[in-house]
Amino acid sequence: MTVHRRKKIEIVVEAAMLADVVEWLTEHGVKGYTTVPKVSGFGRQGRRQAEDPARVFENVLVIAIAGEETARRILAESVERLRDYAAIVYLSDVEVARPDHF
Amino acid sequence: MTVHRRKKIEIVVEAAMLADVVEWLTEHGVKGYTTVPKVSGFGRQGRRQAEDPARVFENVLVIAIAGEETARRILAESVERLRDYAAIVYLSDVEVARPDHF
Amino acid sequence: MTVHRRKKIEIVVEAAMLADVVEWLTEHGVKGYTTVPKVSGFGRQGRRQAEDPARVFENVLVIAIAGEETARRILAESVERLRDYAAIVYLSDVEVARPDHF
Amino acid sequence: MSELLALAGANLLSPMVLCFVLGAVAAAIRSDLEIPEAIAKGLAIYLMLAIGMKGGLAMAKSDGANVLPSIAMALALSFALPLLAYAILRGIRALGSVDAAAVAAHYGSVSIVTFVTAVEFLNGRGVAFDGVLVAMMAAMETPAIVTGLLLARRALGPGTQPQRSRARQSHLLREVLANGSIVVLVGGFAIGWAVGPSGMEKVKPFIFDIYNGMLCLFLLDMGLVAMRQMRSVDDLGLRLVGFGLVMPPLNAAIGFAAARALGFDVGSTALLATLCASASYIAVPAAMRLALPQARPAIYVTLSLGVTFPFNVAIGIPLYLSIAQWLARSP
Amino acid sequence: MSELLALAGANLLSPMVLCFVLGAVAAAIRSDLEIPEAIAKGLAIYLMLAIGMKGGLAMAKSDGANVLPSIAMALALSFALPLLAYAILRGIRALGSVDAAAVAAHYGSVSIVTFVTAVEFLNGRGVAFDGVLVAMMAAMETPAIVTGLLLARRALGPGTQPQRSRARQSHLLREVLANGSIVVLVGGFAIGWAVGPSGMEKVKPFIFDIYNGMLCLFLLDMGLVAMRQMRSVDDLGLRLVGFGLVMPPLNAAIGFAAARALGFDVGSTALLATLCASASYIAVPAAMRLALPQARPAIYVTLSLGVTFPFNVAIGIPLYLSIAQWLARSP
Amino acid sequence: MSELLALAGANLLSPMVLCFVLGAVAAAIRSDLEIPEAIAKGLAIYLMLAIGMKGGLAMAKSDGANVLPSIAMALALSFALPLLAYAILRGIRALGSVDAAAVAAHYGSVSIVTFVTAVEFLNGRGVAFDGVLVAMMAAMETPAIVTGLLLARRALGPGTQPQRSRARQSHLLREVLANGSIVVLVGGFAIGWAVGPSGMEKVKPFIFDIYNGMLCLFLLDMGLVAMRQMRSVDDLGLRLVGFGLVMPPLNAAIGFAAARALGFDVGSTALLATLCASASYIAVPAAMRLALPQARPAIYVTLSLGVTFPFNVAIGIPLYLSIAQWLARSP
Ligand SMILES: Nc1ncnc2c1ncn2[C@@H]1O[C@H](COP(=O)(O)O)[C@@H](O)[C@H]1O
Ligand SMILES: Nc1ncnc2c1ncn2[C@@H]1O[C@H](COP(=O)(O)O)[C@@H](O)[C@H]1O
Ligand SMILES: Nc1ncnc2c1ncn2[C@@H]1O[C@H](COP(=O)(O)O)[C@@H](O)[C@H]1O
Ligand code: NA
């Protein structure tokens, strides 16, 4: 079996921005994504605890597997795009078997 | 401290298949696994949104740390095994401290 | 854009230990972390299934992006620190755009 | 006809059905209204338990002579109904054989919520019915799945189907035979029967008095869910939507014949027709997803939940009652 | 004054308010007590539906002459109230203009839970009020958001604001116009009005009889939530906390004037004052987080939920009723 | 004996206990029936609040003379009972000392659900009891944890135990002292006492009328949970299972002696015996997991939830009542 290298983009972002982030990823042509809801955390913006009444303090984790170039463009744009929001973005290397899927 | 290289196998798959995937990983001798429920996403099969009444549109994320060979075998088999299902599989490198655990 | 290398620390640990693990990460100077609740799994301590009445069998997944040295110190300490608990720890490489955040 | 309209109008003035409408409106204006999944499931379990207990209590008061033939009829109906649905779907060339088999299984099985709505509709008009209908509903849920899978197996041919692993097979069997809703329904039935009127007195305020109110909340959620699913209906195409609207009355007609054979009264006849006309959207999708992954859930969930369910609630149930009343008058 | 204390004392002896106190105590001693989020949301939906239905039923019994002027007044109040809050916040130099605009929007809108508590308080003392107040509450929820955003836009200047993407804009619009609570409230109102006394009879045990008990559980949760939020109050600074305590009576004063203009009775006057005095902590934070990410949620949520909400429940509501009674006696 | 069987039989004919049986059967046939965790927690909070309020109301009507001695006795029992359990476990060489200490803590503490089931059982037979039992239950929950930890510390020796971090220690303290269930129970008790009969009248339909029905749903869930836990019982070995069946009557015997010392009536005696006989399966496991990670949860959860809890519900409670009645007749 030949394996193919792709990049995994992971974004932890406040839940209110989920629709926006997904739209943005899609504009960059990712072929899919996965979202994990009700995530909590801590960062520059302090403690963010999921399941508050207004869902203002809930994070989501968004995962997308994509080509290296797409991933780099998303990472570069994220600096500007997510400036005002609670969010982090990071990339890592993954191997997949079906290159056409990602 | 010496660290040891292992592979992380990640599988996003429809919730209905969870028991099956776990059985399959176990057959390959993984010593453990972790499952994250109520995951949503988008892929070739379109939008999949967790928490629908029939749980037909819910995904789970399965994570297993294992040796390189095991991981490659699982990745290779996944192509055939998960063909008809909403699913993706990818591998990445991790470092662990207690090699006997994985 | 220049990217910067960091380490991702991932810890799957029983939910009762969450406050403790977070305190420990913070002592090591991580600037942030993310927690995914209601995670299930299997390992040396057998099956652990989230959502039991006493929450004794629930796991959480803790993710922290940090510098290489911090990550290695956390991995090394984890052996002793989490000996008695259901827990695994592993590291991987990630790339970030805003080095001051992590 | 005017009688039917009057009935439908009266139906729409109950708070329960208006809550369904409210949910549908909320979804239509894309409100973010959401009943938490846990609440919806809790309400469903409550309704199953209550309806089971009420059925059992009714049985405890009756002689129970017709139980066995009724249940045998229910099993036979559920096994047979998918054949008609499958023949129609293939006849109008609406779907390939695997998708057609999956959809057919849904129409042979039943929608518990449709049944609950029908019961409430009868209660509102003071129409009585036999407690055995609850047992018939339980009996009709699963046989259709077997027929659907056999139809699919024929289409796929031997060997095409991926080998079932042990875990998956046992999971499917549990889904089908020990489905949670059915266990609560049948269990509630047995409890109501066993403890009788004096025992049920202890839980009357919970099981009887607040029942309509709980139903309001549940139907609010069903309105949301059904209308949100209806958004995908456009993707189905005209032929499939037509199927989803024509199949319920056709199956209801078979239900009328069966009711006559069993000598049912007006209320029981209307309920059996409703059971035949309704399509499952919880138990069967879950089973199909495991046993027949090649079939597309976007089709079968949208058809049963987005087309047939609202049709039955708005038009079907009053229609089936009118017909049952008309049949009772004609010898 | 002694009358006020007696009122407040009586208020504290109802199981409902004591449950709020219990929640607050549990949070204060850092108990791990937690009402699951799904339960809290389910209770909120129940309360909205019940209060809507009750209001609609009251409307069905009254002549409904004052509906239109009342709703017009509610819209005007919600549009205007943020201007006062903004002027004060900027005047005392407590906040920058963006944060001030966000906070102002919260105080122009309403807190549904505060309203529910006030209704229960009036019921406990046998004070009647007009069903139209429920409609006014619904009308007051969203206009303040528009005013707040306009204030912020002026502060940010043209071009400074990040371009809204399509997904975000449509999300905001839905938040604001089809907010789930409002839909259930208005829908319940319409249902109660449409089905009238005979229709509501069917759901009386659920909607009326167990209402106070459901309110107990809900207020238990609100006590927990409010007290936990109060822990962050120290970070606000004296000036902001003062604002959170002084703004409610100021807005209530405007409410009294409006009630007089509409010719309201004692109970309706107290309720309108309560609506003006209360600050939103669910709908508006959600909208602000999307439309004005530069404003800090730690400020606006803590102020409305941690300062103003407990003030209104403990002191404000009895105070507004006393004043309404005093106003009714003075010509 | 025949009286006991008749009692047990009558017990099994209440819808509440039959719902427990239904849950157990559903788990036994491996149904996928699941009560959402949020619903189960919501029901538990409701039951705690209701039982607390009922106890407080009963206290408000009585003279309250025996409150202090009763609570002192409850504290003493909970401190002392783990010593017996520990001695037996070590004596029969069933467990190492750390696991034995953890298990012992569970048997000194109480199971609230077992208590609730016993109360319902007494109500069903018209047997009265003192409101102070609710306060005793609250008092018995935590002292046993302290004894268990002291036993374990002795076994581990100084220095062996990992240093507790600040976060973990304060977490444990909160678990133990401000446990959510206890806060709601004690708070409900205080509220019922404070508002008295006239105040409680406002919440009667919710707290009293639908109580049995809510209990049905809750016991359905407990049946599921207990039976699913019983699947792991095989791994315990015969000696431990024997312990889980013999310990309850032994502790009950101590409860009978204590009840006699306090001069309790029949119902209160049966309830105190039940408290002593029951083993915690929510509060204590959570505390042990933090404070004594070396002990194995698979042992202590399975023993208390999978062996002792079903034993008490099916056999223990009717047995303890029979003995209490027999004791009352013998001078
Ligand atoms: N170093 C980090 N490692 C892991 N997650 C982080 C880190 N920093 C921030 N986060 C997550 O990202 C969210 C937003 O971060 P921030 O914008 O820094 O407040 C936080 O609430 C965390 O969930
Ligand atoms: N490129 C991707 N990156 C991340 N997750 C994906 C990707 N493609 C698919 N997924 C996830 O895998 C599930 C099944 O994918 P598919 O079989 O392509 O529909 C989707 O619902 C997503 O949760
Ligand atoms: N090899 C593995 N891969 C992924 N997750 C694991 C692995 N081993 C253990 N885990 C997770 O870590 C938890 C504790 O592991 P253990 O301490 O080995 O019981 C388990 O319940 C799993 O959620
Ligand atoms: Na059918």
Ligand code: NA
């Ligand atoms: Na206001």
Ligand code: NA
């Ligand atoms: Na005990």
